[in-house]
Amino acid sequence: MLVKYKAALYISGHDHNLQWTDDGTGVGYFHSGAGHESDSSQAHASTVPAGASKFFAAPATGGFASLVMASKASMDLTYYDGQGAVVYEVKAWPNPRA
DSSP, X not given: OTTTTTOSEEEEOOSSSEEEEEOSSSOEEXXXXXXXXXXXXXXXXXXXXXXXXXXXXXXXXXXXXXXXXXXXXXXXXXXXXTTSOEEXXXXXXXXXXX
C-alpha cells in the first residue's frame, strides 16, 4: 500500500535498534527504537530484499535518530548512539514522490 499510494517514508520505532532500509521502490524505511535498550537480533534479516538493508545498529548505550525535512523534495536522516555520536547519515535523501 505504501508504494501504491506513493508514500515517501515509513517511520517506526518498536524494535529496539536503529535501521535504514531502502528497497528501491521509492519508499524509505526509517526506524529508531533504541532509546532505552538495544536488541541486536537479526532473526528476520532474510525477509528483507537483498541489498535493501543499508544500516543496522543496536548500540550498547541505546540510540536515537533525527529526521529533518529540508524541503518538500529532500530529507536528512541522522542516527546517533546513546552518547550522541553520529553513527550513520543519509543526507539530502531525495523524495522521488515530490
